[in-house]
Amino acid sequence: MMGTYLNPGNSGFSRIRNSVYVDKSGLIRLVNQTLDTPRCLTCISRPRRFGKSFAAKMLCAYYDKTCDSAQLFGDLSIACDAGYREHLNQYDVIYLDMTGIIGEAAAGDRVAYVKRTVVRELKEQYPQMEVVEGFVPTLANAVEITGNKFIMIIDEWDAPIREAGNRPDSQREYLEFLRSLFKNSGTTDKIFAGAYMTGILPIKKDGSQSAISDFEEYSMIKPRQFGQYVGFTEGEVKRLCQDAGVDFAQMKQWYDGYRFRKAESIYNPNSVMKAIQNEDFDSYWTQTSAAESLMGYINLDFDGLGRTVAELIGGVEANVDTYGFSNDLVTFRNRDDVLTLLIHLGYLAYDEETRKVRIPNEEIRLEFAKAIRQVKRDDTLRRVRESEQLIADTVHGEEEAVARQIERIHAEEAPLYYNNEQALRSVIKRAYFSYGDEYMMFEELPSGAGYADIVYLPKKGSMLPALVIELKWNKSAEGAIRQIHEKRYPKAVEGYGGEILLVGISYSKEAPAGRRQHHCRIERVEGKG
Numbered sequence: 001m002m003g004t005y006l007n008p009g010n011s012g013f014s015r016i017r018n019s020v021y022v023d024k025s026g027l028i029r030l031v032n033q034t035l036d037t038p039r040c041l042t043c044i045s046r047p048r049r050f051g052k053s054f055a056a057k058m059l060c061a062y063y064d065k066t067c068d069s070a071q072l073f074g075d076l077s078i079a080c081d082a083g084y085r086e087h088l089n090q091y092d093v094i095y096l097d098m099t100g101i102i103g104e105a106a107a108g109d110r111v112a113y114v115k116r117t118v119v120r121e122l123k124e125q126y127p128q129m130e131v132v133e134g135f136v137p138t139l140a141n142a143v144e145i146t147g148n149k150f151i152m153i154i155d156e157w158d159a160p161i162r163e164a165g166n167r168p169d170s171q172r173e174y175l176e177f178l179r180s181l182f183k184n185s186g187t188t189d190k191i192f193a194g195a196y197m198t199g200i201l202p203i204k205k206d207g208s209q210s211a212i213s214d215f216e217e218y219s220m221i222k223p224r225q226f227g228q229y230v231g232f233t234e235g236e237v238k239r240l241c242q243d244a245g246v247d248f249a250q251m252k253q254w255y256d257g258y259r260f261r262k263a264e265s266i267y268n269p270n271s272v273m274k275a276i277q278n279e280d281f282d283s284y285w286t287q288t289s290a291a292e293s294l295m296g297y298i299n300l301d302f303d304g305l306g307r308t309v310a311e312l313i314g315g316v317e318a319n320v321d322t323y324g325f326s327n328d329l330v331t332f333r334n335r336d337d338v339l340t341l342l343i344h345l346g347y348l349a350y351d352e353e354t355r356k357v358r359i360p361n362e363e364i365r366l367e368f369a370k371a372i373r374q375v376k377r378d379d380t381l382r383r384v385r386e387s388e389q390l391i392a393d394t395v396h397g398e399e400e401a402v403a404r405q406i407e408r409i410h411a412e413e414a415p416l417y418y419n420n421e422q423a424l425r426s427v428i429k430r431a432y433f434s435y436g437d438e439y440m441m442f443e444e445l446p447s448g449a450g451y452a453d454i455v456y457l458p459k460k461g462s463m464l465p466a467l468v469i470e471l472k473w474n475k476s477a478e479g480a481i482r483q484i485h486e487k488r489y490p491k492a493v494e495g496y497g498g499e500i501l502l503v504g505i506s507y508s509k510e511a512p513a514g515r516r517q518h519h520c521r522i523e524r525v526e527g528k529g
Contacts, residue, residue: 010061047346227260257360314433448488480504
């Protein structure tokens with residue numbers, strides 16, 4: 001007998017298998033390793049549309065003892081695992097989709113609704129079970145009758161916390177419910193073989209969510225062994241593209257960008273599938289944005305935030321301290337807290353080794369480019385206007401104006417000196433940061449006999465020329481143009497068929513006092529379709 005929250009069966013995962021499916025069943029092996037151990041409580045935090053619910057439904061289908069899921073898993077990687085049969089369809093599963101429960105029950109009745117529904121379904125499935133006062137003792141009676149423990153799966157566990165932001169009583173009641181299930185080690189040991197929760201944000205560090213502090217956490221900052229299950233790996237995306245006849249290079253440019261230890265490039269799974277289904281590379285992020293608008297966060301009045309956002313849009317990485325973040329959507333002390341939230345929401349990718357963030361891909365960069373134009377801060381709006389003017393000056397061959405603006409950006413936002421061409425490249429990306437409306441940016445693009453430093457390739461439908469930029473430190477801008485010709489850099493973009501601008505930008509630290517240190521030369525060539 002299948003219920004709503006008790007043993008709901010495998011129909012959810014069956015529907016997933018009926019479509020194009022990327023095998024993520026290896027996650028089951030990681031969860032199996034924790035069952036009936038001190039590590040049996042697992043909490044996964046991910047952005048929306050990163051497959052949290054798919055994974056929860058897969059686990060439900062695997063553990064639920066009221067169904068036979070052998071056919072659903074027989075051709076997946078988990079079927080080759082030594083412990084596969086030991087746990088397949090062997091448990092009573094309590095599956096709570098908290099976003100669905102929010103729609104079913106009023107704020108003050110949700111905990112009571114869950115308790116009475118689960119107890120009713122237990123009684124229907126096990127008529128001999130004695131219903132006693134208290135939810136936990138009733139679960140204990142069920143375990144005693146059946147001889148096996150529960151697997152608890154809570155999808156979007158933090159939805160009631162986020163939804164009840166101005167109702168602390170509702171939050172407190174919900175957290176007390178979780179405390180009764182998981183905080184008492186004796187209760188957990190006797191009733192649950194394991195628990196798996198998903199959410200958007202990690203558990204708060206201030207103790208207000210201590211009811212679930214015993215969970216092992218895996219987040220966008222530290223996914224640890226779950227890194228390859230955050231999204232699609234590069235190998236998985238290559239196979240999808242090959243099967244669907246889709247251009248993998250474009251897929252990578254649009255949706256790649258997340259990096260974790262012991263995991264290759266990770267892609268946004270929802271966007272990859274939408275691009276394949278729609279046969280169109282586009283930003284699907286707007287349709288799946290996280291709890292609040294991106295614009296609201298980057299508009300917050302913290303020193304350095306506007307400049308950092310401009311740098312990120314331009315392709316520059318930014319340092320971030322993630323340790324002070326409060327793990328909620330409203331408590332911000334500084335720029336680092338805002339950037340950390342954007343990591344958890346999927347808007348930024350985090351490198352654990354360098355402790356830096358960057359915009360992961362073209363899809364997210366488009367969302368930043370849209371949002372930054374709505375920001376009300378004067379300094380941010382000035383940067384947008386200046387960058388747009390720089391692109392216009394470049395397109396119109398205004399060499400002096402281009403050199404002046406790059407000099408200004410260097411003076412305002414970069415170190416006082418360069419020591420290599422990489423530092424000059426960083427300033428160039430800051431200066432051209434608003435390119436996202438018309439261009440896609442490529443660095444170190446293979447072409448001819450070398451690698452073009454920076455290439456801005458016009459997007460489909462744009463009337464602007466391609467920009468091939470070569471940078472020279474302590475050399476001349478004319479020398480940069482000569483190198484573009486000698487190493488045939490325009491070959492990287494000539495196939496797009498439009499006009500190409502060769503842009504040489506140089507910096508001379510030996511320039512006399514009062515003389516400009518940056519110079520620019522621009523040359524037009526015709527592309528070859």
